[in-house]
Structure formats: structure tokens, C-alpha cells
Amino acid sequence: MSGQRKDDHVRLAMEQHRARSGINQFDEVSFVHHALAGIDRPDVSLATAFAGIHWPVPLYINAMTGGSVKTGEINRNLATAAREAGVPIASGSMNAYLKDPSCADTFRVLRTHNPRGFVMANINATTTVDGAQRAIDLLQADALQIHINTAQETPMPEGDRSFASWGPQIHKIAAAVDIPVIVKEVGNGLSRQSVHTLAALGVTAADVSGRGGTDFARIENGRREHADYAFLTGWGQSTAACLLDAQDATIPLLASGGVRTPLDVARALALGAVAVGSSGGFLRTLTDGGVGALVTQLTTWLDQLAALQTMLGAPTPADLTRCDLLIHGQLREFCTDRGID
Numbered sequence: 273m274s275g276q277r278k279d280d281h282v283r284l285a286m287e288q289h290r291a292r293s294g295i296n297q298f299d300e301v302s303f304v305h306h307a308l309a310g311i312d313r314p315d316v317s318l319a320t321a322f323a324g325i326h327w328p329v330p331l332y333i334n335a336m337t338g339g340s341v342k343t344g345e346i347n348r349n350l351a352t353a354a355r356e357a358g359v360p361i362a363s364g365s366m367n368a369y370l371k372d373p374s375c376a377d378t379f380r381v382l383r384t385h386n387p388r389g390f391v392m393a394n395i396n397a398t399t400t401v402d403g404a405q406r407a408i409d410l411l412q413a414d415a416l417q418i419h420i421n422t423a424q425e426t427p428m429p430e431g432d433r434s435f436a437s438w439g440p441q442i443h444k445i446a447a448a449v450d451i452p453v454i455v456k457e458v459g460n461g462l463s464r465q466s467v468h469t470l471a472a473l474g475v476t477a478a479d480v481s482g483r484g485g486t487d488f489a490r491i492e493n494g495r496r497e498h499a500d501y502a503f504l505t506g507w508g509q510s511t512a513a514c515l516l517d518a519q520d521a522t523i524p525l526l527a528s529g530g531v532r533t534p535l536d537v538a539r540a541l542a543l544g545a546v547a548v549g550s551s552g553g554f555l556r557t558l559t560d561g562g563v564g565a566l567v568t569q570l571t572t573w574l575d576q577l578a579a580l581q582t583m584l585g586a587p588t589p590a591d592l593t594r595c596d597l598l599i600h601g602q603l604r605e606f607c608t609d610r611g612i613d
């Protein structure tokens with residue numbers, strides 16, 4: 273059942289990405305052009321550091337899959353691309369492995385094919401401390417992601433209906449494991465309140481993973497016999513809105529959800545993210561063009577991000593936060609409604 277669900281997620285996510293339309297709020301963020309702001313390319317670094325983590329680049333392949341033969345093959349290819357391009361990578365939810373250890377290899381490839389890379393294990397917020405440790409051990413993970421996804425579970429026919437234990441369980445896991453813990457949404461966004469709660473629960477960082485790309489409420493609705501949760505499509509806040517909303521966060525924020533281009537990466541960094549991830553878009557490149565195409569995309573994005581930093585006068589990704597930004601349209605209305613300057 274779980275393996276079938278993983279295959280369904282990949283198929284439905286790819287259908288969604290091929291038919292993508294509608295607004296993406298990154299388009300409502302623009303840099304003010306300062307014609308003399310530019311610096312010299314050799315003075316630009318892509319390195320980012322947060323909460324004791326040092327990454328050579330501020331871009332990562334975010335959580336996706338594992339648990340079936342087909343998704344194991346995808347993980348092997350994602351791991352190869354991460355290794356070749358030198359980007360951090362997260363596994364898909366490893367609860368499939370915790371339930372059925374016979375699918376271990378479909379996750380383990382993330383480490384065996386990327387032995388020196390930064391690898392994140394991924395679990396849900398109902399996992400026991402022992403389960404979290406087993407997931408970490410399988411991948412010799414450098415960090416642990418815990419996903420929170422009420423807007424996915426709700427329309428999922430076999431999904432969870434009890435969410436109250438998630439916070440206390442996140443607290444237990446964060447206190448018990450000895451690697452950084454990053455809590456992430458799956459495409460519906462984290463509000464300012466959610467980020468503050470996560471900080472109080474002791475997590476290291478939060479990935480806002482907002483609306484604008486892969487829509488899991490829509491995916492799960494597509495798996496139902498009757499698509500009776502269509503009203504949840506588009507639920508939540510965009511990634512740009514989340515970053516603006518949680519500007520006063522006391523833990524570092526990562527950004528994912530609807531990141532389409534190196535310009536979106538620069539926009540998210542300018543809005544305060546310490547690193548930026550993509551899932552559906554990278555999977556589409558892999559599905560359509562193979563590992564070589566994904567390596568090319570990753571290296572091109574990094575090169576073009578460095579080009580943007582050069583033009584904008586930002587020696588490091590963190591310096592992008594000093595750039596002047598214009599916020600337009602619905603995103604501006606969101607800021608007004610939420611009392612954001």
C-alpha cells in the first residue's frame with residue numbers, strides 16, 4: 273500500500289508540474305535595480321551557514337521519495353545528481369522503511385551513491401524517538417527533517433486524523449537526537465505562529481515550504497474515489513508570504529515550495545532564507561531528461577545565482593537580504609493584512 277502511494281505521489285506530482293499554471297507569488301517580489309551595485313565575480317561565494325551547519329551552496333534537493341522499486345531508482349538518480357552538483361539532499365519520508373525494513377535499500381541509495389554529501393533523513397511527526405534514530409542511522413544522516421502536513425493528511429483516504437500529539441513528539445525527538453532537526457511543511461507553508469512554536473519546541477531550523485509549487489491537497493484529492501476535497505486546493509501561504517510573515521523568527525528559515533528559477537532562489541534568500549530547496553521541479557527534470565539533465569540544471573542554477581549576486585552586489589547569499597525589494601499585488605495585501613512593514 274505504502275509503495276503504491278509513493279508511486280502515485282510521483283505520478284500525480286509530475287502531472288501537476290506539467291500542467292502548471294496560475295500565479296506564483298515569487299513574481300510579486302522584485303529587486304530594485306541599482307546600476308552601479310555590481311561587484312567582481314571572483315569576490316562572490318555561494319556558501320551559507322546556519323545553526324552550525326555549513327553548506328557550500330544555498331540550494332538543496334528537498335524531500336521526495338523512497339519505499340518502492342520505482343522510487344528507489346529515483347532516489348539513486350537524485351543522489352547521483354546531488355553528488356555531481358555538490359548539493360545537499362533530503363530523503364522522502366522514511367516511515368515506509370520504519371514500517372517495512374525490506375525497503376531499506378530504496379532509501380539507503382541516498383548515502384551509498386553520495387557518500388560524502390550532506391544527507392537529511394525525513395520522518396513524520398508521529399515517529400518514535402527510536403524510529404527517528406533508526407532513520408538517521410540508515411542514512412548516516414547529517415540532519416533530520418520532520419514533516420508536518422495536516423492539509424495533506426486530511427484529504428488522504430488513509431491519512432492521520434489526530435494531530436494534537438505532533439508538537440510534543442517533535443519536542444521529544446529534537447531533545448533526543450544529536451544532529452540538527454529541521455521541521456518542514458510540504459507545500460502549504462508555515463505561519464509566523466507556527467515558526468515561533470517550532471522554536472519553542474527546540475528545533476534547529478524550519479523549512480517554510482509554502483504554496484506555489486507541488487500541491488499535496490490536490491494530489492491526495494486525486495487519489496480519492498470521489499474528488500470531494502477539491503476545496504483544499506491552493507490551501508495555505510506562499511513561500512514568499514511565509515518568509516515575510518516570519519521575519520522575526522528566532523530560528524533559521526529555509527525556503528521551498530514553488531521555486532522555479534535561480535531568480536526565485538535569489539528572491540527567497542533576499543527575503544531571509546538561509547537556503548532554498550526544490551522538489552517537484554527537480555523531479556520533473558530527472559523524469560524528462562535523466563540524471564545528466566538534472567546535474568546540468570543544478571550547476572546552471574548555481575552559476576546563475578552567482579551571476580545575480582555579482583550584479584546585485586551581494587558577496588554571499590546572506591548579503592542578498594540587504595538588497596532593496598519591491599513587493600507587489602496580493603503579496604503586498606498579505607503584508608498589510610498581517611501588519612508587516
Ligand code: FNR
Nearest residue numbers: 335336364365419458481485486529530550551552
Ligand atoms: C514531496 N514532499 C515531501 N516532503 C516530505 O517532507 N516528505 C515526503 O515524503 C515528501 N514526498 C514528496 C513526494 C513528491 C513526489 C514531491 C514532489 C514532494 C514535499 C516536498 O519536500 C516539498 O515540501 C513540496 O513539494 C514543495 O516544494 P516544490 O515541489 O514546490 O518544489
